[in-house]
Amino acid sequence: MQWNSPSAARSLCRYDFLVFAYQSVVISKLFFPPSDSTSHLLSVYGIFAAGFITRPLGALVFGWIGDRYSRKTALLASIYLMSIPTTLMGCLPTYSQVGIIAPWLLVLTRIAQGFAVGGEFTATMVFLVEHAPKGQEGLMGSWAFFSVMIGVLTGSSISMAFNYALTDSQLYSWGWRVPFLISVLGAAVGVYMRRHVHEPPAEAKQNLLVHTEQMNNISTSQPNCLLDDVLATQCLLGGADAAEDIPGGDPGSRQDIELELGCLSRGADQVNLESSMMRITSTSTGSSESRYGCSLHSHDAKAATAESLQLPSSMPCGGLISTVMKAMSTPVGRAVQGSVTVFIIDSLTAVGFYLVVIYMPTYFQVYVGLSRQAAMSVHSFNMVLYMLLVPAGGMLADRLGFLPLLVIPSLFMTLLGWPLWMLLSRRDSIVSAFEGQALLCVLLALFSGALPGTFVSLFDPKYRCLGLSVGHNMSMALLGGTAPLIATALITTTGSNTSPGVMLAAAGALTLFGSAGMSRWLFRLA
Numbered sequence: 001m002q003w004n005s006p007s008a009a010r011s012l013c014r015y016d017f018l019v020f021a022y023q024s025v026v027i028s029k030l031f032f033p034p035s036d037s038t039s040h041l042l043s044v045y046g047i048f049a050a051g052f053i054t055r056p057l058g059a060l061v062f063g064w065i066g067d068r069y070s071r072k073t074a075l076l077a078s079i080y081l082m083s084i085p086t087t088l089m090g091c092l093p094t095y096s097q098v099g100i101i102a103p104w105l106l107v108l109t110r111i112a113q114g115f116a117v118g119g120e121f122t123a124t125m126v127f128l129v130e131h132a133p134k135g136q137e138g139l140m141g142s143w144a145f146f147s148v149m150i151g152v153l154t155g156s157s158i159s160m161a162f163n164y165a166l167t168d169s170q171l172y173s174w175g176w177r178v179p180f181l182i183s184v185l186g187a188a189v190g191v192y193m194r195r196h197v198h199e200p201p202a203e204a205k206q207n208l209l210v211h212t213e214q215m216n217n218i219s220t221s222q223p224n225c226l227l228d229d230v231l232a233t234q235c236l237l238g239g240a241d242a243a244e245d246i247p248g249g250d251p252g253s254r255q256d257i258e259l260e261l262g263c264l265s266r267g268a269d270q271v272n273l274e275s276s277m278m279r280i281t282s283t284s285t286g287s288s289e290s291r292y293g294c295s296l297h298s299h300d301a302k303a304a305t306a307e308s309l310q311l312p313s314s315m316p317c318g319g320l321i322s323t324v325m326k327a328m329s330t331p332v333g334r335a336v337q338g339s340v341t342v343f344i345i346d347s348l349t350a351v352g353f354y355l356v357v358i359y360m361p362t363y364f365q366v367y368v369g370l371s372r373q374a375a376m377s378v379h380s381f382n383m384v385l386y387m388l389l390v391p392a393g394g395m396l397a398d399r400l401g402f403l404p405l406l407v408i409p410s411l412f413m414t415l416l417g418w419p420l421w422m423l424l425s426r427r428d429s430i431v432s433a434f435e436g437q438a439l440l441c442v443l444l445a446l447f448s449g450a451l452p453g454t455f456v457s458l459f460d461p462k463y464r465c466l467g468l469s470v471g472h473n474m475s476m477a478l479l480g481g482t483a484p485l486i487a488t489a490l491i492t493t494t495g496s497n498t499s500p501g502v503m504l505a506a507a508g509a510l511t512l513f514g515s516a517g518m519s520r521w522l523f524r525l526a
Helices: 004-022 024-030 037-050 055-068 071-089 101-117 120-131 137-165 168-173 175-181 183-194 201-215 223-248 251-265 270-288 296-307 318-328 331-345 347-368 372-400 402-424 430-456 461-480 483-494 500-518
Strands: none
Touching: 004 024, 004 137, 004 175, 004 347, 024 037, 024 168, 024 175, 024 347, 037 101, 037 483, 055 071, 055 101, 055 120, 055 461, 071 101, 071 120, 071 175, 071 183, 101 120, 120 137, 120 430, 120 461, 137 175, 137 347, 137 372, 137 430, 168 175, 175 183, 331 347, 331 430, 331 461, 331 500, 347 372, 347 402, 347 430, 347 461, 347 483, 347 500, 372 402, 372 430, 402 430, 402 500, 430 461, 483 500
């Protein structure tokens, strides 16, 4: 239930944010002055992109909350804030009622949505992976994307149902508002579920290290008090079994603890304390522990290696390079590296998701010539396929390693992105539309399933939420949110309906480049 709750609530948040895209054709005619359909779509996708402007800001705020207070606090705050603008969107007046004010109100609600969703998805990824048993980080992390697809499928299904059940006059007069208004019910369910989850083990260990830093200030004349505090913490983490062991104690374990705390009291480096505390909690938590809570060892090893590297000052810019390398070996520097890596690798998710999953229903209607009902039917079937394959990507990552699940799909997307887009673009062909989108969904789903476990492993727990949030949301804001707008502009400019396929191929190439370079400094995955 621990991993189910944030995933299910995540589905509701994703529904809130993306239902706008599935109503884009209707919204384009209701909130803007009369003009041609292409101008309408460009205006709507411009507002859709506006929702991503504040996502990096939301990432900073919610990422800081997740690292400073708790993952659970960040998740709860995001779902509260997400439900408000989504419900308000269903109450907005149209252009015929208030004129030019209507699109500006639409922009403001989208910006508020973007801020709320900024740190929500990444907090969910961190939460799930940190809860995962050892060896199942890929599978457990994949439920983050699985929950996204549930939200997408819910929005797609509701839109399809309304398109089938209502006439055009009913849809344009009141029907379009209902999908936004019912989101308030989902928000209540999400808040209930998230109130009944516990903090992940890795976060508890991080809080333990913070507490240990405070203990480091205890006078050296009180080593027994420090030892008793550590043993009490071991009892807390280990449960009843650990409590039984403490009175008599395992002589070897107790001597190790006394030795390391003795070194601490004589002024040993803080890293020794962190290593001892991580070893203690590793012993206490048993087989259910996630390996992502123990990445400080690899962090410290890399930091020691990098900091010991000195370039000769006689070399051109040698001093500057040494300074930069030292800066990048610090915890903050490594978080920056992780954010940059996330941004590059996430490019395929950003462009692919917002073209294949969000833009496609409109593309089918406007450029392929499918009816609203046919377009939503094809899209909904392929979303089910996408959703079911995401956990398969996570399981394969656990068995084969994360890197192959990043490299192989991105390579195929680089080679086949444009040809597959040409396939789905055949005029008035439902079969071709289904086949082309389905093949793209297979590549994206396997790739997406491996991402959460990979991304979480790039960061020290202390900066995990913040670093991952910034990298992911910058990629979504610059590459994902603008993808439908750029695709529509490309088609208008080039006159070729297949031109968005080039965007998929370029995103695949960028991700392939980032994946190839990631293995040089990726923290331990095994």
